[in-house]
Amino acid sequence: MSPRELPIYELEDELVRQLSAQPRLILQAPTGSGKSTQVPQILLDRGLLADGEVVILQPRRLAARLLAKRVAFERSARLGEEVGYQIRFEKVASEQTRIRFVTEGILLRQLLQDAELRGVAAILFDEFHERHLYGDITLARALSLQETTRSDLKLVVMSATLESDKLEKYLAPCPVLTSSGRMHPVAIEYLTRPVRAEDYPVWDLAADELERITPETGGDVLVFMPGKFEITRTISAIRASAVSNRFVVLPLYSELAAAEQDAALAAYDKRKVIVATNVAETSLTIDGVRVVIDSGLARIARFDPRRGINTLLIEKISRASADQRAGRAGRTAPGRCLRLWTEREHLERAPQELPEVKRLDLAEVVLTLKASGIEDARSFRWFEMPEPKALENAEQLLDDLGAIAAGKLTSLGKRMLAFPVHPRYARMLLAAEEQKCVRAVALIAALTQGRHLLRRAQDKELRAAREDFFGSEDESDLFVLLRGFRFAQTNNFDPRRCARLGINAGAAREASQLWEQFLAIARDEGLDVSERESAPGAIARCVLAAxxxxxxxxxxxxxxxxxxxxxxxxxxxxxxxxxxxxxxxxxxxxxxxxxxxxxxxxxxxxxxxxxxxxxxxxxxxxxxxxxxxYDPALRRVIGRAVTLFHDLVLDEKKSERVPTAEAAAILVREVIAGNCPLKKWDHGVEQWIARLNFAAAAFPELELPPIAENERALLIEQVCQGATRYKEIKERPVAPVLRLWLSAGQQAALDQVAPERIKLPNERSAKIIYEPGQPPTIRARIQDLYGVSDRLTIGNGRVPLRIEVLAPDHRPIQITDDLTIFWRENYPKIKQELQRKYPKHEWK
DNA sequence: GAGCACTGC
Known part of the structure; x- marks a missing residue:
């Protein structure tokens, strides 16, 4: 097929007309329309670029490279001349380049060097709907640039699916062109009734559905699962099913060794089932897939600015993402997609994934904004404003790192900007100058970016090999990375030798490139990068600084x-x-x-x-x-009780059996009574129960309650979290603070009462902090909290609330999923009993 | 005895 037959050419004249009249355009065009390869050529050939170049932003390196190759081929040009690309570590472009495909970070860095973007006549934002952080930022910067000094700069935002209303408003005035795609139809099927994951694990469901539709379908099958664990279970379920011999079944996820990834993409005599994570949604395309079975789940990374931690939790994917997954069945022929949820549930899902700007740590972005003269990130022209708390958090971190002071970029911050990494690692590199260990720290910084150097060791053999090699190391996991890298390096990044220690040779090679980049920048910045022996603790101090x-x-x-x-x-x-x-x-x-x-x-x-x-x-x-x-005395006591329990359960041969068993008995009773908030320990619960029952039989005089079958579930839910919570609660001052999430209606109701403090049923009062939020759907119940024993009442009516109980220092005590808060002063009771029974023994 | 998606400068 000639490129001229691609659907995008239906829009060619309109596109040229619009862009000649004004400099902005939204182009809504699905996969297969040819937008990524043809629009740049149209701009060039129709004279819209003057003598400048068009830069096409791509979210992935591979795409940038392949698209450039394709366009160069279509134009019979040598790559790097008229058509080129630039990704990290690789620049195939020259003075003559007029069409340049780049990854998003490249352009952001370029903006830092040259805020005017001289020589760039147009920027195309491809796959903008993916809403990567750098794409968002670059678009905002480009708009400002266009409105100030570069009114000639043309901006085209391209995307497959788009909330174009919002984008239109943001870019206004800006016309929207819509093109058709060239994909085969995919029939979507839903479950007819909802399924509870507890009753019917998603891997079994997927395997059963595969079994059901196998006779009716042809071609390969792609199953989407949230992660490795679920993939493994799905594969076992399929292998145990009636259709197992009809298929080759293969896993596919990013952490998998390259050879195994290739196996998933290879062709076989039989039909194949690929069980994959999100890699298969955007990054890898697999030919021949006619059926998609979608669990509807993914592990999604977020930064929780309130707690200052990253999370990686299993979530329901959005409708847009589900459509993207379904599309994978229609690349070569008409296909089918089975969604493992109901149509009704589908409507309740979010239309889109939350963009990265609302999900990720913003420290690096805020630092680059400061460097571009945008002192207050809140005043930046965001497409979507990030959470104020996330900005606050970013500023706090930059301040902690010394990159800013009183909101302004410091000279240290300016130096940090030279390094294309998270400010923490830039800080680590600058600390290394003082500690005289730049080389080693640069390598650490390189090894912690990107793909993991060490695969998680699961089988015994690998763990033993690792133990032999890294055994003596106990100062830092980062030093283990250094040693792993050295091993890979001395073995010339040989994949097979590396595999023996579970080292990802590809990741090591990439790290070595990055290391060189960091060293080159460090050298330019005047840092001493010579090889030298660093003082003990020097590297660790740099890590601490970061x-x-x-x-x-x-x-x-x-x-x-x-x-x-x-x-x-x-x-x-x-x-x-x-x-x-x-x-x-x-x-x-x-x-x-x-x-x-x-x-x-x-x-x-x-x-x-x-x-x-x-x-x-x-x-x-x-x-x-x-x-x-902390209070060492208290901690000792608590630690002791838990250790004793631990000992009994894990080792019946301990000499001090009686007090040990006694402590265990008391704890177990409390657990079963529901008074002691227990959570899963690392240890096998089943084994625990077996041993407890053993102890119950061995020490009848202790009246140790044997664990009955119906108590097992309870125990599993409540297996001891350890003593730390007792201490936490014991030290907590009495007056609690309630943080309430209220719907507008509830807020209005509360405003009438306007309590600043709230009265709890036991006549105690608590301070309230209001948070706007979703109408809470969970009914709150506080149990035994400072003597409160029933649902919280406000004014005349009972109001269902999302409640978090905080101590006056704003530390959360505990929130459980059903918002039941367990609390009782268990420990003193245990201690008392122990003291009474064993007065000679010293119980601190 | 078990716990981790995917990109990018």
């Missing part, structure tokens, strides 16, 4: 639980080598959700630190910002 707000202190020896600066809690990653240090700083903090809905805040890439470094680095801030103090 992550001062992620300092954590271990709460006890028995568990991996940590308290973090800014009143946060987390669990040190099991695979961390930093198991001995009491104080550490985590380079990554992320809340993750397991398949059973359990959430935890994981601290990864830890580095052991010393308290005196904190004092050196932040003399004035230590007391305020790092909550390192």
């Amino acid at each position: 992550f001062p707000d992620q300092v954590a202190v271990r709460l006890d020896q028995g568990t991996l639980r940590c308290a973090l600066v800014h009143h946060r809690r987390g669990v040190l990653a099991r695979e961390s080598v930093v198991q001995r240090a009491r104080l550490l700083t985590a380079s990554e903090i992320r809340e993750v959700e397991s398949s059973d809905g359990e959430r935890q805040v994981l601290l990864t890439l830890a580095t052991a630190i010393k308290e005196e470094w904190l004092r050196e680095l932040f003399p004035e801030a230590v007391a305020e910002k790092t909550e390192l103090t």
Whole structure:
């Protein structure tokens, strides 16, 4: 087919007419319309570029490269001459280049160098509907530029699906052109009745649906799942199904080794089923797919500005994203898409994914804005304004890092801008100059970007090999990365040798390029990049300078639980080598959700630190910002009880059986009575229960309650979270603060009463903070909170509210999903009983 | 004994 036959050419004259008359255009055109390859050529050939170039923004490197190749081919030009591309580490473009495909970050960096964008006649924003952060920012900057000094700059926003109303208003005055696509129809089917995930796991559902439709369909099948765990389960379910021998079944996700990814894309004699994550939604296209089975779920990254942590939770995808997934069935022929939810549920889903600007950490963006003279990010011309709290947070971090002071860019901040990384890592590199370890720190900065260097070690063999190689390391997980990299480097990035240690050779190679880039910039900035032996602790101090707000202190020896600066809690990653240090700083903090809905805040890439470094680095801030103090006496007691319980359960051979079992008995009773808020520990609950039952039989005199079948579920939900919460609650002052999320109606009702403080049923009062929000759907219930035993009442009526109970220092106590708050002073009771029974034993 | 989507400078 000749390019001239592509649907986009139906719009050619109109496009030229509009862009000659004024400089903005929205082009709504689906996949297959030819917009990415043809519009740049139309602009060039119809003389709309004067003697400048057209820059096409692409969200992915691969797309930038392939599109450039395609266009060069169509024009019989050599790549890098008339048509070129530029992505990180790769510039195939020259003085003659008139059509340049670039990734979004490249243009943002270019803007930093030359705010006028000289030589650029037009910018095309391709795939704008994906709403990447840099795309949003670049568009806003380009608009301002056009309105001030570059009225000749043409801007075309292109997208497959678009909230074009909002965009039209933003770009106004701006005409919209709509083109048709060239895709095959995809028949969409929904479940006829809703399914509860607890009753019918999504992987079983997917396998059953596959079984059902196999006889009616041909071609390959693509199944979308949120992550690796679900993919593995789906594959087992399909292999156990009646149609298993009809298909080759293959996993596909980004972390998979390259060879296995290739296997998923290869052709086979049989039909194939690919079970994939979101990689298959946008990044990879797979030929021959005729059927899509969509779980409707994805793990979605967000930055929670209120808690200052990243989250990665399983969420329902938007309608737009579901359509994108469905489209994967219609690339080569008419297709079918089975959605594993009902049509009614579909209507309740969000129309689009939340754009990145409302989801991600904005520190880097705010820093670049400051550098461009936009001092107050709130006044920036955002397409969509980010959360005020997220901006506040970004400013706070930049201030902590010394990049800004009193809202203004500092000289340190200016130097940080030279490095194309998150400001934390830029700060780390500059700290390295003082500590004389620039080379090593630049490598660390390179190794923590992009794809993971080390695959998660699951099988025993790999863990053993790792242990042999990294065994002695216990200061920092970052040092493990350094060693892993050195191994890859000395083995010439050989994939097979690297695989033995679970090292991703491709990631190592990319890191080495990035390392060179950082070193080159450091050299330009006048940093000393010579190879030298660094003093002990030098690198760790640099890490601390970059992550001062992620300092954590271990709460006890028995568990991996940590308290973090800014009143946060987390669990040190099991695979961390930093198991001995009491104080550490985590380079990554992320809340993750397991398949059973359990959430935890994981601290990864830890580095052991010393308290005196904190004092050196932040003399004035230590007391305020790092909550390192705690009541050691109390902690010992609590730690003791938990350790004892732990011992009993995990090791029946402990000599001090009786008090151990006794402590366990008391705790278990409390758990079963629902008084003790227990949560899943790391340990196998089933094994726990078996051992408890063993203990119950072994020590009848203790009246240890055996765990009956019906109590099992309760226990599983409530397995001990450990002692830390007791301490937390015990130390909490009495007057609570209630934070209320109210609908407009509720707000109006409350305004009549206008209470500043609210009366709780036990006559105590609490201060209220109002938050505007969604009409809450969950009924709040407070149980045994400071003696409150029933639903909260306001004014005359009971108001369902979303409630979070905060201590006066604004630390949340606990919110559970059904918003039931458990609290009882358990510990003293246990202690009392122990003291009474074993007076000789010292119970602190 | 188990817990992590995807890009990009």
